[in-house]
Amino acid sequence: MTTYLQERTLFPPLISGKPSPLLGIVVVIPCYDEEFLLLSLMALQRCDRPCCDVEVIVLINDGEKATATIKSSNHLTFEQACRWVQINSLPHLRFHILYKSGLPEKYSGVGLARKIGMDEACYRFEKAENPSGIIACFDADSQCEKNYLQAIERHFAEHPKAQACGIFFEHPLVGFDFDTAVYEAITRYELHLRYYVQAQRWSGFPHAWQTIGSGMAVRCEAYQKQGGMNRRQAGEDFYFLHKFIPLGHYSEITSTKVIPSPRPSHRVPFGTGKAVGEMLKPGGTCLTYHPRIFEDLRLFLQRDIYGTAPSKGLLAGLPESIQAFLEENQFGEKWQEIHGNTSSSEAFMKRFYRWFDAFMLMKFVHYARDHFYPFTGVEEAARWLLRTAHHWPAEKAKRADARAMLMFLRKLDLLR
Template identity: 45%
Template structure:
């Protein structure tokens, strides 16, 4: 009986992956190497113009290995009209990864390298790169009929030594759907102004989520791409990752939240880099760049820069709207208009 249920689950996951591939997925699988049938966790890392991805690989290698084997999919990516310097850096990164992989072979932690340097200019970016890698992870898990876990990480992150064990341990424990890992930006080695900026930025992120919880917004979770984890089936049923050039994590997770079961896991930690970056229109790197611009501008006037964020009143006003939403399903249009008229104008 147990064998029959196992076969049924395998067929079910294989069908889910195939259906996704036909409706939402990338046209074909990229990795020819067979996946170990015991694999239950695949980590996807998009890489673009990244000078220090080896530190991330070393961080993963230093982790305690779980019982089941783990795969890592590295997606080096660029636009079809990418700049010369990013093309050169991507090639240098590719060579560094290949050299590192030759020296660091671990049977239970395997790395697959994908080169996607000719992505359509209209869609090229972190969203499409994540999608390519996450789709591939889904196809590979589908081949072995496993509703395994797909985890996202960025190429400038470090992780706790129990990172792999913690995520892998979620497989088979009840009906895991999706989650978000705890995060902290590293402070020890940063210059004073960068350290102050990233502290303000991270406090802003935490204030945002806590304010959403306070007004009882139902999906008050962090939405940081390098901390996302999802079951293969949840990924497929949600329609997969989008192709946005920035904010892809926010929009992807807000498709998943309504499916239920999303949780925050605090027993391990991801350490995103606080570095300045202009690779995406917004996010940590861009926010740090703006902060340093303010720091440099204030040096001329001997004033300290101030970090601005959403006023609490804006959340309180939003909370009144959220509290009124259930009424929209009960009342006639005239009564709804009266409710709307009484809401804050902000």
């Protein structure tokens, strides 16, 4: 048994049966107060069969302070899912329904649930003697295209150096399952997500990727080597994937897609469900980061960061937002440290972006928002991006609504 499984897991193996020796993919689904879990399981059941065998692990969970209503909902979901699994599990596609109740309140949430499920996937691959098996993350209210499993299998076969990847996603923008206001809200929120990442790319930041919990996959051995999943109650996907993105060979599967739910949710303190819920309130709107933040960032990242020390004018003439932020974070000392431990521009920049990583970039964005450039409307910000980065005529950008701009940005992400 690996060191990780001996020292870093929270529970011993929860599934007793032997896995198939052909096990190649384990899909992990955290589930909390979810009445439509079976729809997600059916979506996976409808998938075209890959060459390897597949297991699906559902981790129904609640915390020690969960209400009786939540626990009753989880028990009902557990019973329904167990009955469904008895009928629908196949030798090449097995479903396992686990229920962990009364988890420590300090950590109880989606990160901990993913960790327990992903650790269990590692136990399964350990028993199957397949350390390079693939763990895919999905959500209990998500759907996927029929080629989802095949696309994941193919991606890792064609990219043997890949340790982890994202999976392209699209929220539904129309339909009969939700009110029109929900679809309008998710259109603007997904526009915010894509604007934010595209603006980072335009600024020159090399590690700008979407990080969606229902759309990511990782090799079992890489998962363990990087310390597994964190226990954050929200944003766990961002922090998890950015362990792998700077390592190289990271990409996004665009030959299939995950379809996350657009609904409002109380499950997490921030994220999609929370944002949609806020937009549905009277006077609610979708705000995003001001374009000036990325203009300032671009001016900095275009400088000769390797060849010019901060003390020799690297920061001279840069916007105040960048200068103040870097000074507050002791960039001069960090530059000297990096320069003293590297002997080439390539090595310097690689090490620089270990420091100025996605977390530091987010810290700058929030600093600039709080001290220089307040939030702005997402549609206006997206219009700036399309005019500036993609050369849309001003009149065309002015006429474009949120959906038209989102569809364009989706196409760009598919081409990356």
